[in-house]
Amino acid sequence: MSLNTSLHTALDAEMDKILGCIHCGLCLPACPTYQQAGNENDSPRGRIYLMRAVAEGKLDVQSPTFARHIDLCLGCRACETACPAGVNYGHLLEHARETINHEGKKKGSGFQKLMLKLALRHVFPYPNRLKAVFAVNRWMRDSSLMKWAYKTGFVRKVSKKADFALSLLMTTAPARIDRETGGRGDEATKVPTQHPTPNTQHLKPVSVFTGCVMEGLFKHTNDATKRVLEVNNCQNIEVAKQVCCGALHAHSGDLETARKLARANIEAFERLLSADHNPTNPATIIINAAGCGALLKEYGELLKDDPRYAERAINFSRHVKDATEFLADDEIRQGDPLNETVTLDAPCHLYHAQRVMTAPQKVLTSIPGVEYRQLEGMQDCCGGAGIYNLSEPEMSEGILSDKIEKVKATGAKVLATANPGCHMQLGAGARLFNADCQVVHVVELLDESYRKAGFYEKS
Ligand code: SF4
Ligand code: SF4
The missing domain is CATH 1.10.1060.10 (Alpha-helical ferredoxin)
Structure with missing residues (x-):
């Protein structure tokens, strides 16, 4: 043996x-x-x-x-x-x-698991292949035919499984947030609004870790994160050559690929984090995806046996903060009222893995007009867990069903989260179990409040 x-x-x-x-x-x-x-x-x-x-x-x-x-x-x-x-x-x-x-x-293993393994090994580590895959996904998501098939329930009639898979994709589209005014719909998000007006000259250097799923399917959230940071006196520094964080690989046991990706990210950010770049005002790496953030903060552990990277990994991880954690560390600039009932589902990898337990609520309750409603079992898993909802659909659905019933009990019309996997799972769950709420990232609500306040100039 x-x-x-x-x-x-x-x-x-x-x-x-x-x-x-x-x-x-x-x-x-x-x-x-x-x-x-x-x-x-x-x-x-x-x-x-x-x-x-x-x-x-x-x-x-x-x-x-x-x-x-x-x-x-x-x-x-x-x-x-x-x-x-x-x-x-x-x-x-x-x-x-x-x-x-x-x-x-x-x-050997099931066909679906094999496909997922192949994607993790042969697509996610390669930025150009990833870009192509996400471009196809966005094209499908935004096509009139797909929207029709989804809205009319045509796919649901053919297959409940296919409808759930399609829901995971459709829920990545930008949400309409402020219902009172019609808010930010698909049209408004096409307007580039990239010129926030910070209220002081002392800018904090940050670099948003763009991620692969986030940049591929949630670019609007990445853009919102950058705008929100800039309103809160930060200067975002773009870092080229960053790659997928490796979280999906690590969680599925492919630690070797996770380590390769970690080394590439450490090299990409090293100049920004080096002592000579800005010794008195070091940059913070901001992450808005909880699963990625948990691994970025654990690169030190992942590479502890690599003599060339162990110290560099610890230094990298020391500079990482979740976007809500970073914002909650300081006074959050106020925007205009949103007039929304909002509840929060805390991503496991934010609450349990990173132990960031109260920052998302602090961000949400800083927004004027938000009526925050506590979700029972906020910190319990939604059943998304990366690709678990595809690999273990039965267990995942049972967990999701319990979660959505609790969301319904809050009566909130907006369900906030801070992780793309949870976002997709909860959005699909809301449709599957008929919950009248939409899912958004926490920073998107703050961004919308700033947009209403006129902090962004149209270019
Ligand atoms: S049984 Fe108790 S000590 Fe053991 S893993 Fe569970 S909580 Fe920890
Ligand atoms: S499913 Fe259970 S054993 Fe697995 S990580 Fe969650 S709490 Fe721990």
Whole structure:
């Protein structure tokens, strides 16, 4: 029976915390898959048992039991927040998946999973291929035929699954925010509004990490983030040659590709972060996608065994902040009232992985006219989890259904989030379970409030 190296190493590194696991079970109520399945093996405690059994050679890594229970984990890391012993579950999960990928590769897998693996390996690391894929997706999303098929429910009549997949794409289109005035619809977003007016001359240097899904499908959110930062006295510095952060790769266990992408990003941002660039006023790397932000902040951990990059990775991660975290650190400039009822679903990788727990609410409640409504279980996973909604549709739908029922109970017409995967999942869920609300990124609401206040000049 094989003793797997990477899992063994991960367990070794965390052995003090693993041995500190007192099997208290405090993580169980926080775990969405345990709540849905009611099976100890689908709980954090059960999965840690399985990982340990594999590392100690008591369970074959190719055992379907091991792969199945590890596959079903969302990687939401709610268990880390709940755990009094500080077990670093997220890293163990990534190494467990890497182990399964290596040891189990001859066993084959479903067609959908294979396609996703190929996309992660052969599309996401290459900016030109990614651009082409997202251009096709945007063309589909914005085509009249697709809009007709979606709005009339034609696709839904053909296949519920296809309608859900289409919903994931359609919900990436810019939202209409302020209902009272008609707000910012598709037409208004075509107007370039790139000239905010900061109120002081002391600008803070920032660089928005544009990401791949964000720039490909949510460019309007990236643009809104840059405008909002500039209104709040920042100067955005564009960094060329940045690539996908590698989060989807790391979460699926392809740590080698994640490391390659991390090295490329460290090199791309290095000049900006170097001491001689601006020693008294260092730049901050701003990220508006929680899943990417969590990994960018963990590049130090990802590259800790790479002698050339370990220190540089730590330095990179030290400069990363989520957009809401950065804005909430200071006084947020006020715009015009929005007159919206708004609730927030906190992305797991913001709340649990980055421990940014209150900043999004602070941004939302800084907007005049916003009536903030607390969502029960705000920090619970929505079931999106990267590509989990495609790879594990049944479990994902059960979790999503619970989430949308709670959203409906708030009565809010706007559901704010801060991660593209959650955004798509929640948007598709709102359609699937008939919730009368639209999904937006937190900074988009602030941006709209600034637009109404006339902070942006049309060019
Ligand atoms: S990461 Fe989420 S789904 Fe996985 S064990 Fe932890 S709480 Fe459960
Ligand atoms: S909360 Fe932490 S210590 Fe308790 S069972 Fe879960 S992993 Fe172990």
